Amino acid sequence: MAVSCEILIARTEDDVFKPGDLVTGTIKYFIDEPTKFEGISMNFLGNGNCWWTKTEGGAISVGNSETYVNKTISFYTGKSGEELSGAYEYPFQFLLPINIPSSYKDGNCVIAYKIIVTFVRTTRREQFEAEIPVQGYVTTSVQEPMLFGLQKKLFPVFTDSKIALRGELENVAVTPGTNVNLTIKVNNDSNNEIFVRTELIKCFTLMSNHGETSANIILVPNTTTGSNIEKNSEQSIKCVVPTFVNLFSIQNSNIVKGEYKVRVTIEIPFPYKDATVDVPVVIGKIIGGVIAPDPMKNEHCDEEK
Structure with missing residues (x-):
């Protein structure tokens, strides 16, 4: 059994999203044979992490993290005895918050915004994700x-x-x-x-x-x-x-x-x-x-x- 998934995000004129923009798109997924799922969900997640090593008084790892947006939608909850197969589509839209930082990445810091689709079965979990480039005001x-x-x-x-x-x-x-x-x-x-x-x-x-x-x-x-x-x-x-x-x-x-x-x-x-x-x-x-x-x-x- 295999699941394939595409996360199609509507493009903007300059290929980046601004705070307050509406992010729209469609999730397309295909299940090649009848399979029972406990749930299928989509998570709109924006978070940041930083880390580095302090050398004063010995090497000590320090860092920080924060979350800018975290919204989850469950668009399928498992039903007793039900199996899924074939092609499916799920349209979505999310609103970006106003006061958020730009996407950023270097060797010690990452700020990223993603859509993560999760397929949950009894014995395993599969995730697919797509990044949303954001340029903050x-x-x-x-x-x-x-x-x-x-x-x-x-x-x-x-x-x-x-x-x-x-x-x-x-x-x-x-x-x-x-x-x-x-x-x-x-x-x-x-x-x-x-x-x-x-x-x-x-x-x-x-x-x-x-x-x-x-x-x-x-x-x-x-x-x-x-x-x-x-x-x-x-x-x-x-x-x-x-x-x-x-x-x-x-x-x-x-x-x-x-x-x-x-x-x-x-x-x-x-x-x-x-x-x-x-x-x-x-x-x-x-x-x-x-x-x-x-x-x-x-x-x-x-x-x-």
Whole structure:
């Protein structure tokens, strides 16, 4: 005896579902010979899991999980002496909740939405599943444009020099694949030629159910640009930081916080240290909201080395 099952989900225009969307489709299954079932059910499940290993004080595994949606429909309950065979269809529809995070997967975190069909017999259980790609809405309370600054103080023997940078981020919230535009004004009141670099940084933080966190900060490839600034000069530069269609912030989750930042760095010759400011941006489909980014550190000063 064999059961075959197809879960056919109606496609959307962009092949992803948004919070509040209606998910519709049909379950088609075929039973090749008369078989008695105790039940056939469908489960619409959205959940997230994260895990990692703490190394402080010995290796300890930590993690967290949460459920965003969990609905079950039993569309067949076994009847005494009844056997099923042949082809069957069952249409379905589910409504996605509003405040849910996007689908996501990496080596330490998975957020997934699935339809799971279960066939239960006395001696065995068979499951078939299909994934529903979800792209959650994101919010920001930051008004555009966002202003930011960075200052580097240098202390040579006879003169007091400094480098001051003032910037304007034109679009704090962008859709995936849209560029982030900046205007940066640099006052290089020093005897050093410097280099101003911009790039996109991915900052994803995992959160355990006991309050531990694990942050992973990486440079997004192919997003770095920069300009040379002559010594003892003032210059205004336009910068374009690209995003990509597969990048999106993650909100509305208690297991992972997914953020992106534009990192602006002043590169200064040795013996001075570089100075950096990270400016938060939100990537995704925007709706109005009240979520504010973490406070931004926007001034850096180093003593002479």
